[in-house]
Amino acid sequence: xxxxxxxxxxxxxxxxxxxxxxxxxEGTSNPNLYWYRQxxxxxxxxxxxxxxxxQISSEVxxxxxxxxxxxxxxxxxxxxxxxxxxxxxLCAWSPGLAGGPNTGELFFGEGSRLTVL
Amino acid sequence: AQSVSQHNHHxxxxxxxxxxxxxxxxxxxTVNLFWYVQYPGQHLQLLLKYFSGDPxxxxxxxxxxxxxxxxxxxxxxxxSVQWSDTAEYFCAVNAAFLRNTxxxxxxxxxxxxxxx
Numbered sequence: 001x002x003x004x005x006x007x008x009x010x011x012x013x014x015x016x017x018x019x020x021x022x023x024x025x026e027g028t029s030n031p032n033l034y035w036y037r038q039x040x041x042x043x044x045x046x047x048x049x050x051x052x053x054x055q056i057s058s059e060v061x062x063x064x065x066x067x068x069x070x071x072x073x074x075x076x077x078x079x080x081x082x083x084x085x086x087x088x089x090l091c092a093w094s095p096g097l098a099g100g101p102n103t104g105e106l107f108f109g110e111g112s113r114l115t116v117l
Numbered sequence: 118a119q120s121v122s123q124h125n126h127h128x129x130x131x132x133x134x135x136x137x138x139x140x141x142x143x144x145x146x147t148v149n150l151f152w153y154v155q156y157p158g159q160h161l162q163l164l165l166k167y168f169s170g171d172p173x174x175x176x177x178x179x180x181x182x183x184x185x186x187x188x189x190x191x192x193x194x195x196x197s198v199q200w201s202d203t204a205e206y207f208c209a210v211n212a213a214f215l216r217n218t219x220x221x222x223x224x225x226x227x228x229x230x231x232x233x
Binding site: 034036038042043044045046049090105106108109110111 | 123149151153160161162163166207209220221222223224225226
């Protein structure tokens with residue numbers, strides 16, 4: 001069966017420090033991968049998605065970047081954190097094209113809570 | 118731009134009360150529709166989904182939702198809530214033209230608090 005893990009679960013960082021959140025998926029190949037941010041009262045906002053290694057699409061302009069160095073690894077980064085980067089970050093996956101028609105159903109990780117002070 | 122709107126941001130009910138959470142989307146083409154739930158301390162999980170066919174879909178834990186195409190709505194219902202239904206609920210839409218990417222557009226979420 002497929003599983004998704006992301007870490008760290010909780011992170012407290014000072015303004016201006018770098019960030020790296022990691023997400024890995026097991027039990028599937030060529031998944032689509034996503035980073036969402038959940039901010040209080042604002043629901044879930046799609047930040048990045050990737051349909052393959054090295055292919056990253058950014059949904060909103062921001063202080064963050066994403067990379068996909070391996071098929072089932074998705075990393076969210078920042079060189080210098082801002083206060084506004086605080087939030088709950090969720091990694092998710094869905095079957096890629098090779099897995100058949102994509103219905104849009106996503107499978108989420110446990111989330112990473114980032115507090116920038 | 119496509120969007121999803123959930124009308125109720127915070128709902129408080131007593132156990133055994135009936136629940137209806139509203140969801141409207143703004144996209145005129147073919148869509149897949151979802152309700153996700155996030156229980157306290159747990160990860161986001163799928164509650165139910167609509168792809169095609171019967172517009173009344175049933176999900177886990179006694180939840181159901183009705184797709185009304187003419188109203189661009191996909192409201193979530195449960196006849197009798199339990200304290201364990203306390204959670205945050207998200208409506209989401211996947212438009213057909215986004216299907217290859219699997220991208221979901223989420224609503225703002227509704228926090229449901231059920232009092233015992």
